[in-house]
Amino acid sequence: MQASRTIIDSKNNWKILNLADLWHYRELFWFLVWRDIKVRYKQTVLGATWAVLQPILTMIIFSVVFGKLAGLPSDGVPYPIFTFAALLPWQLFAYALTNSSNSLVNEKNLITKVYFPRIIIPASSIIAGLLDFLIALVIFFILMIVYKITITWRLLLMPLFVIVAVVTALSVGLWLTTLNVKYRDIRYVIPFLTQVWMYATPIAYSSSLIPEKWIWLYSLNPMVGVVDGFRWMMIGQQVLFPPYFFISLLAVAFLLVTGFLYFKSTEDTFADVI
Amino acid sequence: MSDIAIRIENLGKKYRIGANQARYQTLRESLTSSFANLFKKGNGQHTEDNTIWALKDIDLEVKHGEVLGIIGRNGAGKSTLLKILARITKPTTGRVELNGRVGSLLEVGTGFHPELTGRENIYLSGAILGMHRQEINRKFDEIVDFSEIEKFLDTQVKHYSSGMYMRLAFAVAAHLEPEILLVDEVLAVGDAEFQKKCLGKMGDVAHEGRTVLFVSHNMAAIQNLSTSSILLNQGSILSKGKTNKIIDKYLSNLKSSDNSSMSLLTEGKRSGTGSVKLSGFRIENAKGIPIDFIQSGEEVNFVFLYQKADLSNEPLKNVDIGFSIHELSSSSPLFVLYSSYMGTSFQIRSGNGEIQCNLKTFPIAAGRYRLGARITINGIESDWPQMGIGHINVVESDFYGTGQIGFGSTAPLLISGKWSLEK
Numbered sequence: 002m003q004a005s006r007t008i009i010d011s012k013n014n015w016k017i018l019n020l021a022d023l024w025h026y027r028e029l030f031w032f033l034v035w036r037d038i039k040v041r042y043k044q045t046v047l048g049a050t051w052a053v054l055q056p057i058l059t060m061i062i063f064s065v066v067f068g069k070l071a072g073l074p075s076d077g078v079p080y081p082i083f084t085f086a087a088l089l090p091w092q093l094f095a096y097a098l099t100n101s102s103n104s105l106v107n108e109k110n111l112i113t114k115v116y117f118p119r120i121i122i123p124a125s126s127i128i129a130g131l132l133d134f135l136i137a138l139v140i141f142f143i144l145m146i147v148y149k150i151t152i153t154w155r156l157l158l159m160p161l162f163v164i165v166a167v168v169t170a171l172s173v174g175l176w177l178t179t180l181n182v183k184y185r186d187i188r189y190v191i192p193f194l195t196q197v198w199m200y201a202t203p204i205a206y207s208s209s210l211i212p213e214k215w216i217w218l219y220s221l222n223p224m225v226g227v228v229d230g231f232r233w234m235m236i237g238q239q240v241l242f243p244p245y246f247f248i249s250l251l252a253v254a255f256l257l258v259t260g261f262l263y264f265k266s267t268e269d270t271f272a273d274v275i
Numbered sequence: 276m277s278d279i280a281i282r283i284e285n286l287g288k289k290y291r292i293g294a295n296q297a298r299y300q301t302l303r304e305s306l307t308s309s310f311a312n313l314f315k316k317g318n319g320q321h322t323e324d325n326t327i328w329a330l331k332d333i334d335l336e337v338k339h340g341e342v343l344g345i346i347g348r349n350g351a352g353k354s355t356l357l358k359i360l361a362r363i364t365k366p367t368t369g370r371v372e373l374n375g376r377v378g379s380l381l382e383v384g385t386g387f388h389p390e391l392t393g394r395e396n397i398y399l400s401g402a403i404l405g406m407h408r409q410e411i412n413r414k415f416d417e418i419v420d421f422s423e424i425e426k427f428l429d430t431q432v433k434h435y436s437s438g439m440y441m442r443l444a445f446a447v448a449a450h451l452e453p454e455i456l457l458v459d460e461v462l463a464v465g466d467a468e469f470q471k472k473c474l475g476k477m478g479d480v481a482h483e484g485r486t487v488l489f490v491s492h493n494m495a496a497i498q499n500l501s502t503s504s505i506l507l508n509q510g511s512i513l514s515k516g517k518t519n520k521i522i523d524k525y526l527s528n529l530k531s532s533d534n535s536s537m538s539l540l541t542e543g544k545r546s547g548t549g550s551v552k553l554s555g556f557r558i559e560n561a562k563g564i565p566i567d568f569i570q571s572g573e574e575v576n577f578v579f580l581y582q583k584a585d586l587s588n589e590p591l592k593n594v595d596i597g598f599s600i601h602e603l604s605s606s607s608p609l610f611v612l613y614s615s616y617m618g619t620s621f622q623i624r625s626g627n628g629e630i631q632c633n634l635k636t637f638p639i640a641a642g643r644y645r646l647g648a649r650i651t652i653n654g655i656e657s658d659w660p661q662m663g664i665g666h667i668n669v670v671e672s673d674f675y676g677t678g679q680i681g682f683g684s685t686a687p688l689l690i691s692g693k694w695s696l697e698k
Contacts, residue, residue, distance in 0.1 A: 005454075009362060009371040011287075025405075032402040036388055036395075043390040114382045115403055116362040269365040272358065273290065 019118065026117045030125050037100075037129035049136075056092060056137040060085045067205040076207050078236045082148050086235045087204040087228045089137055094166040094224060095195050096130035101174025102191045105182050105271065113272050120264065123178050127171055134163070145235070155234040162230040169223045169253050175260030179267055182275050203228050207238075220245035223253050278339050279374065280455055280486040281360070286333040286369035287510075288355050289326050329355040330510045333369070339454075340484040344497040344518055346525045347507035348567055349643065349668050353490045356507070357381060357457045360488065375486065378405060378453030384444035389433035393424055393443055396432050400447045414450045421476070422446035437685050442469055449476045455486045460493075474499055492641055492670050494522050495680065547656040551594060551623060553648055555580040556664055559631075569637050570672035571689055578631040579648060586626055591652055594621040596630055598648040600639060601663070602687060608647065609639065609687055640687045641671040 042048045060081050067073045068080030075083035104126035105112065105119070112119065145152060181187035202224040203210075211219045219225060226246030232238040330352040337343050345353045358364045360371060361379035386403035387396050397418055401411040411418075419425050422443040424435070432440060458477070477500055481487050491497050497504060497518060504521040506513045506528075514524060545552075557565050561574040569575050579596060597613030612632065614620060621630060646667050649659040671680060674689050681689065 005376045007362070007371075007373040007377060009359065009366065009373070011366045011368050011370065028408050029402045032399055036391065036399055039395065040388060040390045110382075111386055111403060113363065114385045115379060115405075117403070117405070272364045 022118050023120075026121060029117055030121050033121065033125040034128040037126065038132055041129055052133040052136040053140060055133070056085065056088050056140065059088055059092075063088075063205050073206045074210070076209060076238055078238070079148050082144055082150065082236060083207075083232070084205060085141055085144060086232045087202075089134065089141060090162060090166045090227045090231050091199065091202060091204050091224070092137065093130050093134040093163070094170050094227070095199070096133065097127035097167050097170035098174055098177075098195060098198075099191055100126040100130065101171055102177035102181060102187065104174070105178045106185075106188075106275065109275050112275055119268050119271060120261075123171065123174055123264075127167055127174070131163075131167075141235070150236060153234070153237070158230070158234060162227050162234070165223060165230075165250065165253070166227045168257060169227075172253050172257035172260050175264050176256065179260070179264045182267070182271055198222070198224065201225075209239075217245055221249050221252065223249040225249070279336050279372075280339045280341070281335070281337040281374070281488070282372040283333055283335040284370045286330060286335075286356075286359065286371060287328060287367050288330040288352075288359060288364070289367040290329050291326050328510050330359070330366075333510075333512060335505065335512065335515075337486055337488065339375075339486055341503065342481040342487040342489065342501040344501035344504035344521070345488060345490045345507060346494075346497060346504055346521055347513075350509075351507040352510040353507055354381070354459055355510075357459050357488065357490060361457050373455060375454030376405075377455045377457065378451040379457040379459075380404075380448045380451070381457070381459040383441055383448065385448075387432060387440070387444060390431060392431055393422075393428045393435070396443065397447055400444065401450075404448060404451055405453070406451065410452075418446045418450050421449060421472075438469070441685075445469075445473055449473065449480075453485070455488075456480060457488050459490045492668075493680075494526075494671065498522060544662055545658060545660040547650070547658040548652075550584050550652060550657050551591060551650050552582050552584065552658040553579060553650060553660060553664055554582040554627070556646065556648065558667060568668045568670045569639075570670055571640055572636055572638075572672060572674035574633070574635050575637050576631045576633050578629050580629050581623070581627070581650065583623055583626050583628075588624055591623045592620075593653045594623050594657075595651045595654075596621070596648065597651075598632070598646060600667070601645040601647060603643060603645055609644070637669070638689050639669050640674075640681065640683065640689055641669050642687065643668050644687075 042051055045051060047054065063084040064080045068075065068084070101123045104123045107126075108122050111117075111122075142152075177187050177191060201219075201222050208219070208225060208229055223246070226243075226249060229238065230246075329350075333356065345356065347353050355364070357379065358381070359366050360373065361377065361381060363379075363381070384400070386400045388399060391399060397415065398408070398411055402408070406414075419428060422439075422445075424439050424443050427435065427439065432443070435443070474496060477487070477489075481500055487500070489497065489501055501518050503516060504518040505515045506521050506525050508528070513528075514521060557578050557580075558567075558569060559576040559578060560566050561576075563576070566575075577598060579598070581596075583591065595613055595615045597611055597615075599608035599611040601608050614630070614632070644667050645663045646665050647660075647663040650657040674681060675691050
C-alpha cells in the first residue's frame with residue numbers, strides 16, 4: 002500500500018521535470034493525440050479530404066494571385082511547386098502554433114477536474130498536424146512527378162526542418178497558451194500573429210527578393226530557414242543564409258526554455274484562473 | 276507502515292474574489308491595474324479585502340479503509356478540499372500527505388468527447404482519469420456491462436440520451452482502482468435505478484478497504500456509504516464524528532442561518548424605469564425563519580425586498596412582481612410566477628418594503644438554480660436585473676412521502692400524483 006506517496010505542499014517546491022509523473026501519464030499523451038486526430042474532421046462533409054484540399058486550394062490561390070496576377074518571380078521553378086514546397090512546412094507550423102496557443106483554454110474542463118502533468122496538453126496539441134503534413138507531402142511527391150522534378154538525397158534532412166518548425170511553434174505556443182489562461186486577449190492575437198508571420202516568411206515570394214542589407218534581420222525568423230530549407234531539399238533552390246538561421250535557432254531555444262519555465266511557474270494556478 | 280492514508284496539516288486556500296467573479300482578465304485591465312498599483316504602493320498596504328479563505332486551518336487524518344463523508348453548504352469549502360487533494364489546485368498554506376495512489380472523480384464524464392463513440396470514450400476517459408491502456412482493456416467488458424449501453428457502444432456519444440451518457444461515464448469512473456478515491460457529488464445524476472447501482476458499486480469500493488472521501492448533498496447516500504463524516508462551514512471543520520450525528524448537526528445548522536438576503540441594488544445589468552427596484556431577496560421556511568437551503572417539497576416563502584426611487588409618499592398602483600427559477604445551464608425558466616397570475620397586484624407607498632410569495636410545496640429537485648425576478652408597474656417594466664437576482668440551493672428530501680428519491684436532477688420538476696388501476 003505504501004508504494005506511492007504524494008506530498009502536497011503549499012511551499013513552492015515544484016520540480017522542473019517530474020519524470021516519474023510524466024512516465025506514468027505517457028499513454029495519456031498519445032490518447033490526446035489520437036483524440037485530436039479522430040475528432041479533427043468529424044462532422045465535416047468532406048472529412049479527411051480537407052487535409053488534401055487545404056494545401057491544394059491554397060497553392061492554387063497563391064499561384065493565381067501572386068504568381069500570375071502579381072507576377073512574383075519563383076526562381077525559375079513552376080510557381081505551384083515553388084509555393085507548395087513552402088506551404089508544406091508553413092501549414093504544419095501554423096497548425097501547431099494555433100493549436101498549442103489555444104490548447105490550455107480548450108482543455109479547461111480537464112484542467113479544472115482532473116490532475117495530470119499539464120505540459121501534456123500543449124505538447125500533444127501539436128502532433129495531429131503531422132498527419133496533415135504527411136498527406137500534403139504525398140501530394141507534393143505526386144506534383145514533383147508531374148512536373149518532372151528529380152528527387153534528391155537532400156530529402157533525408159526533412160525531419161530536421163520539420164522538428165525546427167514544430168519546436169518553433171511549440172516555443173511560441175507555450176508562451177501564448179500560458180498567457181491565454183489569464184489574458185483572453187491572446188485569442189485575438191493568434192490569428193493576427195500567424196498572418197503577419199506568414200508574410201514575414203518566403204511563401205508567396207522568394208527570399209532572394211529581400212535586399213541584402215536586411216537579410217540579417219529577415220532571417221532571424223526561423224521559419225525563413227525552414228521554408229528555404231524545404232525549397233532547397235525539394236526543388237534545389239539555393240540556401241541563402243545559414244549563419245543567420247543558426248542565430249534564429251538560438252532564439253527558438255531561448256523562447257522554448259523561458260516559455261517552459263513560465264508555463265511551469267504558473268501551472269499551479271491554472272485551475273484557479275482559467 | 277502507518278495506517279494513515281491522508282494526513283492534512285494546517286491546510287488553507289485563499290482565493291481572490293475578483294478573480295472568481297470576472298472569470299478572466301484582459302491584458303489591458305491587468306496593465307492598467309498594475310499601473311494603478313504603482314501609485315497605490317505609497318500606502319504600503321496590500322488590499323486584503325478582496326480575498327477569501329475558501330479553506331482555513333484544516334487538520335485531518337483519514338485512516339486506510341475509512342470512508343469519510345464531507346458535508347457542508349455550498350461555499351463551505353468541500354469541493355476546494357477535494358480539488359487540493361486531487362492536485363488540481365495548490366493550497367495556500369499547509370501540507371498534505373497521501374499514502375497510496377489517488378483517483379478523483381470530481382465530475383461525471385471528465386474528458387468525454389461528444390464526437391467520439393462510446394467505445395472510444397471509455398479509453399479516452401479512462402486514460403484521463405489515470406488508467407493505463409492494459410488496465411482499461413482488462414476491465415473493458417466489465418465497464419460495458421455496468422453501463423448497460425452495449426448496443427450503442429459504437430455510436431457517437433453526442434447521440435446518447437443524458438441517462439446513457441451518465442451511465443457510461445460513471446461506469447468508467449467506477450472501475451478506477453485507486454487506493455484513495457475522492458468523489459464529488461457525482462451521484463446526483465441518472466435515474467433512481469442506476470443511482471442505486473452506483474451506490475452499490477461505491478459501497479463495494481468502500482468495503483474493499485479503500486479509502487474514500489465523499490462529498491454530497493444527498494444525505495441518504497452519505498449515510499449509506501460513510502461511517503464517519505466531517506462538517507465544513509466557511510472553510511473550517513466544524514465537527515467530525517459519526518455520520519448520523521454530523522448530518523443532524525448539518526440540518527439543524529441550515530435552518531438557523533441568516534444570511535440569505537443580500538443587496539441587489541448594485542448588481543450589474545438591469546433594465547426598466549427604476550421607479551421601484553429589487554433590492555434583495557431571502558427565503559424563509561414555513562415558520563418565517565430564513566434558510567439557505569430549500570428541501571424539495573417543503574413550504575417556503577420567497578421574500579423580495581424592494582426600494583422605491585422617489586421618497587414621496589405618492590402611492591404607486593398596479594405593481595406586479597414576478598419571479599422565475601432557472602436551471603444553471605438553461606436560460607428558459609422552469610416556471611414563472613407573477614403576482615398578477617394569482618390575481619394580486621400591489622400598491623406601494625413607502626421607500627422600502629418586502630413582498631412575499633408563499634409556495635405550499637416547493638416543486639423542484641435537489642440542485643442549484645438561478646433565481647430571476649422582475650417588477651412591472653401598469654404593465655411597464657420597472658426593474659429587471661437581467662442576470663437574475665441570485666441562486667437558490669435545493670436539497671433532497673422525502674418529496675413523495677414514500678422514501679423514494681425519484682428520478683434525480685435531470686428531471687428538475689417534481690410533482691406527485693395518485694396512481695391507480697382502473698377496474
